[in-house]
Amino acid sequence: MPAVLRRDDSLVRPHPDIKLGPFGPFPRAPQRRELDRRWLHYAFLSRDNRLGMVSNVAWLGPAPEIPDAPQRVTSILLLYKRGVGWLSSQWNTETTTPLWSAFRQPHPFSEPGRLELRATAESPAIRFQLQRTSHPCTSQCAAFARDQHFRWQSETGVLAYGDWTFDNEVLRDVPAIGYHERVRGYWSWPELGGWVFGFANDPATTAPGAPPPTAVVFTLIQPPNPPNATAASVMVWRDGHLRRHFPRRNITVAVRGELARDRVVTVPEMAKLFDIPPMAPIPHHLMITGRLGADWIMLDFQSETAARIILPSETGIDPCSVHEVFGPCRIEGAINGRRFDYTTFGIVEFTGGAGGL
Amino acid sequence: MAYSAAQLFVDTVDGLSRRAPAIVATAAHQLGNIILALHFGDGSHGALRAHHSQLLASVDRPAAPTVEAYFDNRALNLLFDLARQPADQLLQASLDVRGERDDVLATWRTFRLLAQRASGLRAIQALWREYREQYPDVFGQPANPSIPDVGDPAFVPPRGTGWQALDYLDQRYPEDNGAVQSTAGGTILVQSRKLWDGRGSHGWWEVTGTLDADLLEVMERAKARVQEEITRIIPDREPKAYLYNLIRDYPSRGGKGLRPTLTFATCAAFGGRSEDAVRAAAAIELFHNGFLVHDDISDESLFRRNVETLHEAHGTGLAVNTGDALNLLAVDTVLSNLPTLGLARTLGLIHEIIHMCRETLEGQAIELGWIRDGIVPSADEDYYHMSTKKTGWYTSISPCRLGAVCAGVTDPHQLNQFNEAFRLIGIAFQIQDDVLNLVGETELYGKEALGDLLEGKRTVMLIHLFREVDSATRAWLTKLIRTPRLEKSQSDAEEILAAMRRVGSIEYAITLADRLAHEGVRRFETDLEFLPETEAKGILRQIANYVTTRPL
Numbered sequence: 001m002p003a004v005l006r007r008d009d010s011l012v013r014p015h016p017d018i019k020l021g022p023f024g025p026f027p028r029a030p031q032r033r034e035l036d037r038r039w040l041h042y043a044f045l046s047r048d049n050r051l052g053m054v055s056n057v058a059w060l061g062p063a064p065e066i067p068d069a070p071q072r073v074t075s076i077l078l079l080y081k082r083g084v085g086w087l088s089s090q091w092n093t094e095t096t097t098p099l100w101s102a103f104r105q106p107h108p109f110s111e112p113g114r115l116e117l118r119a120t121a122e123s124p125a126i127r128f129q130l131q132r133t134s135h136p137c138t139s140q141c142a143a144f145a146r147d148q149h150f151r152w153q154s155e156t157g158v159l160a161y162g163d164w165t166f167d168n169e170v171l172r173d174v175p176a177i178g179y180h181e182r183v184r185g186y187w188s189w190p191e192l193g194g195w196v197f198g199f200a201n202d203p204a205t206t207a208p209g210a211p212p213p214t215a216v217v218f219t220l221i222q223p224p225n226p227p228n229a230t231a232a233s234v235m236v237w238r239d240g241h242l243r244r245h246f247p248r249r250n251i252t253v254a255v256r257g258e259l260a261r262d263r264v265v266t267v268p269e270m271a272k273l274f275d276i277p278p279m280a281p282i283p284h285h286l287m288i289t290g291r292l293g294a295d296w297i298m299l300d301f302q303s304e305t306a307a308r309i310i311l312p313s314e315t316g317i318d319p320c321s322v323h324e325v326f327g328p329c330r331i332e333g334a335i336n337g338r339r340f341d342y343t344t345f346g347i348v349e350f351t352g353g354a355g356g357l
Numbered sequence: 358m359a360y361s362a363a364q365l366f367v368d369t370v371d372g373l374s375r376r377a378p379a380i381v382a383t384a385a386h387q388l389g390n391i392i393l394a395l396h397f398g399d400g401s402h403g404a405l406r407a408h409h410s411q412l413l414a415s416v417d418r419p420a421a422p423t424v425e426a427y428f429d430n431r432a433l434n435l436l437f438d439l440a441r442q443p444a445d446q447l448l449q450a451s452l453d454v455r456g457e458r459d460d461v462l463a464t465w466r467t468f469r470l471l472a473q474r475a476s477g478l479r480a481i482q483a484l485w486r487e488y489r490e491q492y493p494d495v496f497g498q499p500a501n502p503s504i505p506d507v508g509d510p511a512f513v514p515p516r517g518t519g520w521q522a523l524d525y526l527d528q529r530y531p532e533d534n535g536a537v538q539s540t541a542g543g544t545i546l547v548q549s550r551k552l553w554d555g556r557g558s559h560g561w562w563e564v565t566g567t568l569d570a571d572l573l574e575v576m577e578r579a580k581a582r583v584q585e586e587i588t589r590i591i592p593d594r595e596p597k598a599y600l601y602n603l604i605r606d607y608p609s610r611g612g613k614g615l616r617p618t619l620t621f622a623t624c625a626a627f628g629g630r631s632e633d634a635v636r637a638a639a640a641i642e643l644f645h646n647g648f649l650v651h652d653d654i655s656d657e658s659l660f661r662r663n664v665e666t667l668h669e670a671h672g673t674g675l676a677v678n679t680g681d682a683l684n685l686l687a688v689d690t691v692l693s694n695l696p697t698l699g700l701a702r703t704l705g706l707i708h709e710i711i712h713m714c715r716e717t718l719e720g721q722a723i724e725l726g727w728i729r730d731g732i733v734p735s736a737d738e739d740y741y742h743m744s745t746k747k748t749g750w751y752t753s754i755s756p757c758r759l760g761a762v763c764a765g766v767t768d769p770h771q772l773n774q775f776n777e778a779f780r781l782i783g784i785a786f787q788i789q790d791d792v793l794n795l796v797g798e799t800e801l802y803g804k805e806a807l808g809d810l811l812e813g814k815r816t817v818m819l820i821h822l823f824r825e826v827d828s829a830t831r832a833w834l835t836k837l838i839r840t841p842r843l844e845k846s847q848s849d850a851e852e853i854l855a856a857m858r859r860v861g862s863i864e865y866a867i868t869l870a871d872r873l874a875h876e877g878v879r880r881f882e883t884d885l886e887f888l889p890e891t892e893a894k895g896i897l898r899q900i901a902n903y904v905t906t907r908p909l
Contacts, residue, residue, distance in 0.1 A: 194560050196552065222558050230558040249555045254522035256530065256549040258892065260539040261625040262632045266765075273701060275768050278628035280562035281891050285530060285549075287522040298525065308628075352562040 044178030089119030144223035194352025211240030246290035257284030297333030424456030580614030625893035629764025647683030720747025749783030781877030
């Protein structure tokens with residue numbers, strides 16, 4: 001006889017400000033525990049690959065000692081300009097409300113939306129018009145450490161058009177293409193271990209507003225416990241639709257060399273006030289292969305420069321370091337008998353360090 | 358004339374002695390007292406033995422070898438090539454090692470160390486590549502299987518053929534040519550490693566094993582980078598003839614580049630950008646040169662790096678003024694970190710610099726006081742104390758601490774972790790420098806021969822000599838060292854040297870330096886264990902071992 005399940009309405013009460021898709025993997029339930037996390041993530045590269053942008057907005061659960069305090073939100077904006085370097089806000093970027101998200105329903109493809117992010121010091125800042133071209137993947141999940149989990153859902157081929165503000169310069173009407181993601185989960189940084197994550201859109205354009213011919217998103221999450229908790233996937237979009245998901249058993253990942261320390265900057269600026277433990281070198285080469293039946297893919301990424309974002313850990317002394325790495329990328333593969341290959345720039349995240357080295 | 362395999366082996370060991378002292382010291386420790394005879398497939402022969410922490414290789418056949426090893430061409434092919442199978446997977450019957458069981462195992466460990474750690478050095482790779490190219494018929498293809506070219510549109514990767522990211526990485530980038538060289542890295546080839554193969558997982562941050570570095574190359578780069586910065590810092594203005602040209606003089610006479618290498622490497626080892634440490638490294642060099650100018654005046658030295666000292670060339674008045682200006686310029690250079698490193702780190706640097714200068718001045722005062730009063734301390738510990746203050750802080754301890762501060766480390770506990778290891782290494786280094794002044798070639802050492810004896814410098818050898826000789830000789834020596842330098846003759850210095858040789862003072866100093874250096878290396882490995890294994894830490898490790906393998 002099935003158990004009688006009582007629905008807890010408090011868990012499904014819509015959040016007054018943020019509406020993030022359907023119930024289930026990304027519930028509208030409020031964040032009740034300190035380590036309940038919700039993110040919106042954005043990453044863009046200008047069409048000429050000279051500019052890069054990464055931003056993350058995180059809503060955190062209540063601090064245990066002050067449960068009725070306003071919700072904690074951190075947001076960072078990171079801009080990169082080739083030949084110049086990285087520019088970062090602190091953890092208090094000012095944003096438009098509500099934030100643009102492909103996962104906010106309904107969301108017609110033809111409807112452009114506005115995304116504005118600005119450091120309180122006015123720079124860096126972006127003012128984009130965004131337009132969807134593709135469909136998101138189904139939600140992905142990594143479960144680890146008994147009751148912790150990390151869920152994410154990705155959408156590639158997001159088009160951006162707008163202004164990039166650096167210290168003394170505003171670059172206007174720059175076309176860019178990028179990636180959007182939402183995350184929901186419950187995790188502590190030491191238990192999560194680390195991840196290698198990245199994306200690469202085919203830079204070729206077929207028509208205005210059209211999706212990239214091919215796009216790739218890969219993820220490798222490596223929690224220390226339990227032993228077999230590693231989550232890995234490579235997803236391939238063709239013409240805006242997810243066509244192939246290479247599961248973890250069908251993927252291999254290897255690295256080689258190290259990126260010179262002089263090519264890594266630590267951000268945000270405020271992090272430099274504290275003693276930050278050294279982090280392992282960022283690999284210089286990243287190679288990912290996947291195969292599934294006759295389908296196969298190979299991704300060859302070379303690190304060119306990196307920004308090390310310092311994330312304080314709520315449960316440990318060592319901070320978690322998220323390295324946003326920018327560099328050239330070569331993708332080759334075949335899906336359903338159709339060959340594809342392209343060279344572009346990609347953004348890869350190498351994350352870890354909270355569990356000590 | 359063909360380049361023989363034995364000569365290649367000797368060149369490899371010589372190269373490693375200059376470039377990677379940590380590897381050589383570890384290998385020498387494994388080899389112990391074994392005398393190794395090497396026979397190669399091309400008919401050449403070589404010998405290898407350890408002396409203290411040095412490896413001595415030669416192209417000859419030792420008279421009474423403990424162990425004999427034979428390499429055929431295939432075995433040689435595999436010994437030093439990172440792109441091929443490591444030495445413990447050699448082909449059967451291609452390598453034959455004979456001797457007592459324990460000695461054979463020790464020899465095997467030595468080979469393994471040389472092959473697996475040294476093979477990462479780009480310079481050693483280049484040496485062996487050149488040799489292989491000389492004999493294209495002898496050497497086969499790399500051990501890694503050839504991988505199908507995925508550029509072929511029709512290619513469908515077959516199942517179970519090792520179609521792994523690791524293989525592709527090695528195939529596409531067999532020598533990792535894309536590595537960026539910097540003042541704290543890029544001198545070694547790092548083997549590919551898998552993060553995930555569908556079964557097992559290794560975090561990208563999990564760096565295992567010991568990383569090494571090419572010290573020679575890194576020191577050259579560090580020296581050049583700091584020289585460039587010093588050139589930029591020194592103003593291009595009048596009075597050139599009386600001041601600014603003189604300021605440029607000592608820094609341009611060169612040096613080993615040990616101090617800037619320590620600063621760059623420590624900064625990088627703590628996760629900082631070595632470029633952020635450039636001005637701190639330049640400031641130390643400017644202070645150092647300022648001290649040298651004044652030191653040469655007080656020691657009445659005639660030559661510095663085989664060229665006239667500044668006061669000899671331009672007079673004492675201008676030389677004193679130049680020393681002052683160098684020190685002022687150094688302070689200015691430290692302060693110039695403010696816009697890039699921020700207030701906290703710059704204050705940390707100032708604190709470290711003040712400490713370094715105070716220690717140096719106190720050490721100099723102790724030694725000058727001893728010389729003025731004709732005192733020769735009786736205990737080695739007195740020398741350790743003086744030497745650490747006079748040279749230890751600014752040659753080895755402070756460069757590390759300053760590099761760490763540049764990376765944002767201000768925790769005194771972490772900074773203090775450098776003190777003991779580099780104090781011991783610094784003393785050992787100074788003792789070796791003093792030995793070299795007595796027995797080294799002037800050309801290499803750069804100072805006048807027996808200059809230390811002429812100026813009455815208190816060295817471990819002199820202290821040992823005073824301890825060991827009878828009272829009559831001690832009285833003669835006391836009178837001699839109290840004689841002003843200009844009244845001493847070269848034959849006086851040679852007589853002291855002869856006395857030192859009679860009582861074994863030089864051998865005593867060499868052994869003492871070796872013991873102190875080993876203790877320093879041990880402290881390095883334990884006290885700095887918290888630093889992750891990176892090439893930058895590998896550089897620090899090489900410097901820690903540099904003293905033990907320096908040819909004397």
